[in-house]
Amino acid sequence: MSQPTAGLRYAYYPGCSLEAMAREYDQSVRAVCARLGIELSELPDWSCCGASSGHSTSRWLACTLAGRNLVLAEGMKLDIAVACPACYVRLRNAHHEMQRDNRLREELSSVMAVPYRAEYSTRHLLDIICHDVGLENLKNKVVKPLQGLKLAAYYGCYLVRPPELVAFDDPENPQCLDTLLDTLGAEVRDWSGKVDCCGGSLSLSKREIASHLVAELVEMAGRAGAEAMVTACPLCHANLEMRQTGADGDKLPVFYFTELIGLALGIAEARAWLGKHLISPSGLLASHGL
Template sequence: MKLGYYPGCSLNGTAKEFNSSLKEVFAALNVDLEELNDWSCCGATSAHVTSHILSVALPARNLLIAKKQGLNELLAPCAACYSRLVSSQQELKLDEKMRMKVEDLLEEKVTNGLQIINLIQIFQKIGLDKLKEKKQVDISKIKAACYYGCLLVRPVDIALPDDMESPDSMEAIIKSIGGKTVDWNFKTECCGAAHSIAHTDIVEKLCKGIIDNAQKHGADVIIVACPMCHSNLDMRQLNIIKHYPDHKPIPVLYLSQLVGLSMGIDEKKLGLGVHYISTKPLLEKIKSDALPTEVKKEVPAPPVSNDKIKKGVEA
């Protein structure tokens, strides 16, 4: 299988472990990645928050390169790039005036037909059976909270065809490689995204909420498919640890890293050593011979009487 590849800026920098793990996994699955020649930034958040034309034209340059390279499918593993690429493509399709402007700027005709896919979709395409076949390591001792964030499932209708409020396609992938997942509430809550630098306090509070909910539901690890979600949940967890002394650190892995672990790929090659929150306890748990920890049976809370609700007393 040959596939166009748009790594995006983050995968060459802060998310280099996303890039390396993905390449290892696809090599094992015999998927050839053909990187776009001279690709450029999609403009990310900063383009669409300040200029409409930038937000359409910057991704469009890359869509045209893909067509020139004769590619029909383009993998954009970064959820933000993915969202910008599909949004630009959609706008070029629907807005005649914008299309003409972009064609004029890039001196080329915009053509349709390129299929842009994200990490979840490529695993679905390869087939979950194939992932199951490649499984070598038992990862059933750990429980994963699948975090989709915003841009895998939105914009609705053109992004991942899954439930926008409660998606489960990532869970299906993890189950196919023998992993366990938790049911939780913050799968598609925003992590604060690009506010990481200018409003670190906001990101910290939003991420604390996400992590707390994942842990409350028994997760040992949070799985993501977006460099921005990763950097906020992993790197900004250092700020959380500083400000919340009771905080229990939780590692955050890219989906490709977990799939790679199940295939028995070397931890170093998967970039598991460059996280801010150590992945060591998690890796030890996977390797440990101990039986999976019993899930504590929660005693259902007694029904709350109407009086209590009226008085606002917590049950």
């Protein structure tokens, strides 16, 4: 019998956060993908996508900074797999702009000294795991269901917006992360904050706005009965952990979705990933025998 997930190969774009602040996300992504049969070849010499600072300053700069990575992946003849939703939307935006703007594409080709055809796509790992690996396959690999763990799936902005660029789920009421967590055996709580912004892009420059938005989200998730939030974004993760106020014991832990997949699949290193969090989830996990 052939492997159902054979042939999933991507150029992996970690993005800057996954090299430092979100190292545990990178480690969990690599371990989980290896277990699920997704082959990730890291894009050699990848560079920053430019993030919000790029497109807030200059459209040309934003498109070519992100586009540089698209050219590298095209050289590998692979679609890109990306973990950070902010990188995801910047790379997809550059691809979209390059497809419709010949002049921009020619300028990028000239900087990179290779012709760029805008043929390969950029996918988010949540999309790849839900739709290419498939939740049925994921379910078959679960050895330690996350029974009793009450979770709020938090999508934030760039996994679902703008819908003309990132259309793998509904922009107002997405479901794939909820369904994935349900597949892992967790108790997923329905709540209305799943696509609200946490203010992550202003976390360092306008702290009071970020703190206000984080407090609202945490309150909403708590009211829905969640004991923790789950994200696929390193900026949301850092912001939700750093901008929560109150006593350490009252704070809501925040998981990367790949960490929870790792726990459910029985990957031993999962404990080390969780040890990097600013809000420790170990008490919560222990209370559910996990």
